[in-house]
Amino acid sequence: xxxxxxxxxxxxxxxxxxxxxxxxxxxxxxxxxxxxxxxxxxxxxxxxxxxxxxxxxxxxxxxxxxxxxxxxxxxxxxxxxxxxxxxxxxxxx
Numbered sequence: 001x002x003x004x005x006x007x008x009x010x011x012x013x014x015x016x017x018x019x020x021x022x023x024x025x026x027x028x029x030x031x032x033x034x035x036x037x038x039x040x041x042x043x044x045x046x047x048x049x050x051x052x053x054x055x056x057x058x059x060x061x062x063x064x065x066x067x068x069x070x071x072x073x074x075x076x077x078x079x080x081x082x083x084x085x086x087x088x089x090x091x092x093x
Contacts, residue, residue, distance in 0.1 A: 023065065025085040034064035061087055 023033040029049035030042045037045075049060045061081075068077035081087065 023063075026061075026063070029060055029062060031061070031063040034066045036064050059087060061085075 023031060025031070028046050030037070030045050032042060045062050049062070052058055052060055063081065065077070068074060071077040071080060
């Protein structure tokens with residue numbers, strides 16, 4: 001069984017195909033909008049994300065999308081998701 005060494009605070013995986021879509025916020029830490037993860041992968045990431053949040057207060061999110069259009073960079077798209085999904089807690093930790 002592979003183990004994750006670290007879970008980034010926010011991961012955006014972008015396959016190189018398909019049309020633009022701005023997905024709605026997922027109910028958990030994983031939003032597999034590109035449909036590339038298996039159920040076991042999602043379950044393991046959700047578990048790790050929950051453990052990380054309990055230990056550090058960080059709210060990790062793992063998102064796959066088919067395209068970042070109309071944004072030009074992954075960073076721009078990630079910022080869009082942070083703002084529209086309101087990722088993170090308000091105020092000081």
